[in-house]
Amino acid sequence: MPSADSLLVLKETDNVAVARAPLADGTIVTVGDRRLTIHGDVPAGHKVAISDIETQAPVFKYGYQIGVASEQIKAGDYLHTHNVQFSSHTKPSPDDFGTRSHELPGLPARTTFLGARRSDGRTATRNYIAVVSTVNCSATVCRMIEDEARRRDLLRDYPNVDGVMAVTHTLGCAMPVGRGTDILRRTLAGYAAHPNVAGLLVIGLGCEGNQIDQMVKHIVLRPGTPIARMNIQFSGGSRATVDSALAAIAEMLPEVNASFVREERPVSELVLGLNCGGSDAFSGLTANPALGYASDLIVAQGGRSVLAETPEIYGAESMLVRRATSRSVASGLLDMIDWWEDYTASSGTTMDANPSPGNKAGGITTILEKSLGAVAKAGQAPLSAVYDYAKPIDTDGLGFMDTPGYDPVSVTGLIAGGANLVCFTTGRGSALGTRPAPTLKLATNTDLYQRMPDDMDVDCGPVFTGGASLEEKGTEIYNALLDLASGKPSNSEALGYGSNEFVPWHIGAVM
Amino acid sequence: MPSADSLLVLKETDNVAVARAPLADGTIVTVGDRRLTIHGDVPAGHKVAISDIETQAPVFKYGYQIGVASEQIKAGDYLHTHNVQFSSHTKPSPDDFGTRSHELPGLPARTTFLGARRSDGRTATRNYIAVVSTVNCSATVCRMIEDEARRRDLLRDYPNVDGVMAVTHTLGCAMPVGRGTDILRRTLAGYAAHPNVAGLLVIGLGCEGNQIDQMVKHIVLRPGTPIARMNIQFSGGSRATVDSALAAIAEMLPEVNASFVREERPVSELVLGLNCGGSDAFSGLTANPALGYASDLIVAQGGRSVLAETPEIYGAESMLVRRATSRSVASGLLDMIDWWEDYTASSGTTMDANPSPGNKAGGITTILEKSLGAVAKAGQAPLSAVYDYAKPIDTDGLGFMDTPGYDPVSVTGLIAGGANLVCFTTGRGSALGTRPAPTLKLATNTDLYQRMPDDMDVDCGPVFTGGASLEEKGTEIYNALLDLASGKPSNSEALGYGSNEFVPWHIGAVM
Ligand SMILES: [Ca+2]
Ligand SMILES: [Ca+2]
Ligand SMILES: [Ca+2]
C-alpha cells in the first residue's frame, strides 16, 4: 500500500531516506511525486535509496556523504553494509577548511527574548547567588549555606533572584599541578563569573591546594559584583562559616535583586550549549537534526551555539573540518582529536572507529553515519571557533568545545564557558538539569516522552512518525528555547536539578 | 631554669626528646632524674639528645630509628641535619618482615561498647537505610529521596534508625573497563553491604555503564536485608522514582528499626579506620601517637585498625615492613608502593622522597622522621594484613589499605572496607564527617581546638604543652571512640556531615 509517510527524507539533497516503519520487499512507497518499489526487507530506521547511485558514487544522508556505493544501487534498494562502504578513515587535513558550503534558514517570526543585560555586555537568562567551594572539604558547608538560605526563606522579598546555589565538587587538593588543576580553576571561575551569577561567595577550608586567593585571581568578575570569601579554618568552623555566609548573602540580596531587569533582547545574545546522552537509533533522525535547525536559526541571527563531546564526533572530523571558517579552527579541532587518541591510549583504552554491532542493528552503516547523529545537533552552520574545556565562548556563530562525552562533565564545561542555555537530546531518557544556565530536554521518541513526563520538555517523536517536519519541530524547539531564556522554567528546573550535575572534568592523578 | 616539662619524650626507648618550647643554648633541663645542659639553640618542636650517641649509632624517635649520628653526639645536644643523617633510602626487602619487636599496652578499664550484632557476625555502630546511585545521572534523585524522607519525617516512629542516606558520586558511565570501574563497583558494594546499613535502595538511570544488575552482583548483602532497585527510565521519571522509593522505605522501616538492638559487645568487634589531613608540626608529636596508643588498645583486644594513605608513608616502608607478620604482607605493601611510583610517573608527577624546606623548619630531619608522623597513628602493633582500596577488612589486628592521601577518598575506601569507626587527626583543621560510620576528629593543638569548637572532638594539644601524657591522651581517645561506637554523636555527625564526603577513588579516563 503506497504511503507518503513511509519514508523520512532528512535533507533535500540526500539520495537516501529512512524507513518510518518496517518495509517489506516489494512494498510501493511515494517520496514527493516519485513512486518507488522497495527491494529488500527494510527494518524501521534503516535506509532506502531514493535515487539511483552508481558504483563508487557518494551516498548522502542529512546532507553529508556517509560512504560510497560498493555496487550499482537502484532507487528503492535497501542500503546497508552489503552495498555501502566507507573504505578509508583517512584523517582530514586542516587545509580542507571551508570546502563545504552551507545554507542557514531564513529569519523566523520571533527574533527576541526577555533577558537581562549585564555590565560586561553579556546577557543573563537567570539570576543566582553562587556559593563556590575551592575543595571537597568545604562542599558540605557550601550546601548547608544553600539549604539554610532556603529554610530561612531569605529570598522572600527578592523576586528577581532565582536562588542561592552551591557549586561543589570532589576535587581541589592532592592534585599535581598541570592541566587537571588548570581545568578545575577555569571551570570554577567560569561559574563564578557566569552572566547568570550576580553575587558570589567563595568558601575554602584553608589548607587546600586550590587556595582561595589563587582561585579568585582566575575569576573575571564584572565590576561591582558583590563577593565574600571565607576559609572554614579561620572563620570559627563549619557552623560559624555558615552563619557568616548567610549574613553576607542577606547583605548582597537587595543589589542582586535590583540589578536584574528582563527586557527584550535580540537572539544574538543567546549562547546555546548543545549536548546529548542516552542516544538511540532515533537520535540522529529526530531530536538531533531538529535541534540543529534551531541552532542554525540562532546562529543565523548572530548568536552562539557550541557543540561538544569530542569522543562522540570521532571518525567524523572531516564533516566539521570542511565547515571550519579558517585553517586555525580546522587544525585546532584536529589537535583535540589527536590529544584524545594519545590520552585514551595512555589510559589503556582506545577511541572506537567502527560502528558497534548494536549500532549496525539500528541501521548505522559507517562511522561517519554514526557521528553524523551527534553532529546533526550543530545544524549546517560554518564552524567559527574551537574552545578548550570551560574556556570562554567568545565568538559569534557555531563553535566546538573539547569535552568528554559524559553528560555532566560536558555540560559543566559548556556552562563554565558562558552558555546561558543548554539543549540536551536523549533517546533512552535523561535526568539531567543545570544551574545557573537552564537545560531544555528533547526526547527523540514519543514513547520516552510519555514514560518520563516530568523530565522531558519536548517530544521529537513526531518527526519520525510523520506528525511534524524537521523544520516544524526545529522551530518549536527554537521557540521553547526563547521561552526558557525568557524565564519559563524547564522541567528539570521545576524539579530542582542542578547541584549534582556540576562535575568538572578531572584529568590526572589523585594523590 | 630547670624544668621537668621542657622536653617531651615520645617513647621510653628513644635517645631523643622534643623541645616543648624554645630552649636557648646553656639552658638546664631535667629528663626523669637526669639533668641535661642544652647545647645549641633549639626551636620548639625540634629534637635534643637525651643520652650520648656515638658516630654512626642509631637515633631513635618514638621507638623508630630515624637516622644515624653523623658525628659524636652528647646528651643535651641539639639534633638536626648538621649531626644526623639518613644516608641511603634503600628499598626494604619483603624478607625483612617480622624483624621489629613490639609491645602492646595492657588491658584498659573498659573492654566493651554498645553495638548491634548483625547476622553475618559483624557489628554495627549506626543504623541507616542507604540509597545508592549507580551513576551521577541518578544522584539528584537519590538526594531528593533523602531530603524528602526528612521533610516527611518518615523516621518519626523508628528511633533505632539513624537516617536515610544518599550515596552519590560523579562516576558510573563513560569509564573504560578496568581498575577504575572495579574500584567504583567495590566501593558502592562496600557501602551497600556495610554493617551500619540495614536497608538498601539502588537507584540507576537505566542506560549507564554501571548497570544495576551488574552492580548488585557485587554486593554481598546479609540474608534478609530489604532491598529495592529502580531505574529512573523505567519508573516514570524523577518524581515517580522518588515516590516509589519513599514507599519502599516506608515498607522497610519497621524491620530496619526492629533489627537494631544495642548490647554490650567486646572491643574486638571494632573496625577502626585511621586517617589524617591538614597535618602540621604537632601531628607526629601529639594526635598521631596518641591515636596510635588508642589503636594499640583496640588491637590488643583482637579488634581491627587500618592505616591508609600510601603516598604519605612513602620513604618509611621499612618501618611497616619490619612489623609485617608474614612475607606476603610485606611484599603486598611493597607492591603498593611500586604501583604508586609507576602511577605518579605516568601521570607526569613524582613521589617525594625528601623532607621539604618547610618540614625541616618544623624540625623534621629525615624522610623516615616525616613519615613517622603519619605512621604513628598505627601505634606499635604488628602489621597483619594489606588491603587493596575498598576491599573487605577481614583480618584481626593492624592492617594497611592502599588509598590516596586525599582525605575524602581515603576515608571512603576505609568505610567501604567495613570500618565501623573512623578517627581523623588534623593540625590545620578539617571539616570532614562520614556516614554510615562516624568519624572522631582530633586536633593536634589547642589553638585549633579552640578555633573550630563545633568541628573538633578531642584536643591533643596538652600532650605537647605537658598537660597530659601520650598514654593519658591515648586512653581518652580510646574511651571517646567507645562512646562514639556506642551511639554518642561526633561533632561532624551533629552538624549533618557525610553526603559530600563519599568520594570513591577515580583512576582512569573520563570518556
Ligand atoms: Ca552575538
Ligand atoms: Ca553525552
Ligand atoms: Ca576481632
Ligand SMILES: [Ca+2]
Ligand atoms: Ca590525608
Ligand SMILES: [Ca+2]
Ligand atoms: Ca616500579
